[in-house]
Amino acid sequence: MTTVNKLLAAAFAVIALGTSASAEKLRVGMECTYAPFNYRTDAGELAGYDVDVAKGVAEIIGAELEYVCQQWDGMIPALLANKFDLIVASMSITESRLEKIDFSSPYRDSVGRIVGKSDQDLNLFDPSGNPIPENFAGLRIGLERASTYESWFNAKLPDAEIVLYDGSEPLYLDLVNGRVDAIMTNPMKAHLRFLATDEGSGFEFISPAISEVEFFGTGVGIGLRQGQPELKARLDGAIKQLINDGKLTEYALKYFPFPIHNEEWGDS
Template identity: 45%
Template sequence: MMKKLVLMLAAGLAAFAAQVSARDLRVGSECTYPPFNYKDANGELRGFDIDVAKEVVKRLGADASFVCMPFDSLIPGLVAGKFDLLAASMSITDERKKSIDFSIPYRSSTARFVGPDGSDAKPLTDDGKPNPDGLKGKTIGIERASTYENYMRDNFPEATIQLYDTADNMLLDLTSKRTDLVFAGPIKLANDFLNKDRGKGYKFIGPEIKDVKYFGPGVGIGMRKDDAGLRDELDKAMKAMIDDGTFKTINDKYWSFSVLPASN
């Protein structure tokens, strides 16, 4: 009888272990935003956001599968249950927190303008405040549904905003002289444009903008509001990654500097 009980207990534990290991978490991402989330020449999904998401999900004892969607469809897709998590370089803002929850931030969230070397644009005053007259009559390229769009509309009403579905199309129009400046994250702009041949003759225009009202405390992994338990698991896993050096290993794969927010 005891032997039978032991066997039944072992079978139950094995079944439970199999169930946990088979747990699958679907992760939504844009998949067109290198070096954060993109598909390589072989169609493999890669990038900083993807590496962070995979490591976090692994620490939850789960397997990660990815769902690619346009950036402006990600929050509606998450809320509708098309995936469980959102890892797409999405800044944590009060407006977005009305719809979804976020993990602790794992990347800083700031903004900067880029334009040609000879640009006469002056988006910020000498003391770092928005300077509407400095962009009057200028056309600014911005990725659609981004925090950058909100900042521009509120602070530069006399500038023309041109919206793009992808950062690559935005940068293509800059080099084709169809826009005067682009406005996006400085890590992205430096990595994918200014540090490459196509970025020769262009530069950052004005200093880095750190406005928590628009750009939040950083970038986080998103989840539905009814998943508080999952949020707690994610935060614990993220903190452990940072503490044990795993996050730094992922970070150093892409940059020679830390992208972790100072608060972490």
């Protein structure tokens, strides 16, 4: 190698090191308690579908991640206060949230279902799947605070007695102990975390899947502060690539027996 080539090689090495050292770092907000989407393992490591998505996106856009655990009802205020850069926490894309923040294209479906005792004859929905408001009157319904489920109940079933919780885990405890008559939550999580376990024996879904776009949005996306079109475009491109490469299906099958996204999102 000539002296000139050696100097060029050394220069490129320095540039590469400088690029690596200055790799983009993005802080990611999530609950860290919402298994199987984002939670800590027994070893204290963050895991779950949201974590897999965040890592997959970061690899494609060339970013390093730092995770910040945040209670759900303070998630958007914390993003706006610059406590982190992205929300990757199974947050549904809704019109009300879009007034405050931007979202990437969706990476997961967004639906809700009600869980209650198997032996209850509550007759809560008509044959078309519409709720019967008078049959909800006086029922104690457990919901996570500031969730799409709370918004849906407030608009559709104001006569139900709503009991709000900071996080999803207390919902199941109070349902088992009879402090609430039913809960509404993510059906994928409810199946794995509760209904498929001994703890969930004697309970079942007592509603159809509810996916009204007005309340549940067009899916779950990555939240970011408004005014960052370049970052949003990179996130959108990364999610599309994860869909088309089969990675979102791979992530889902680690926790569920089926994909939890719409394949058509990869064509948009």
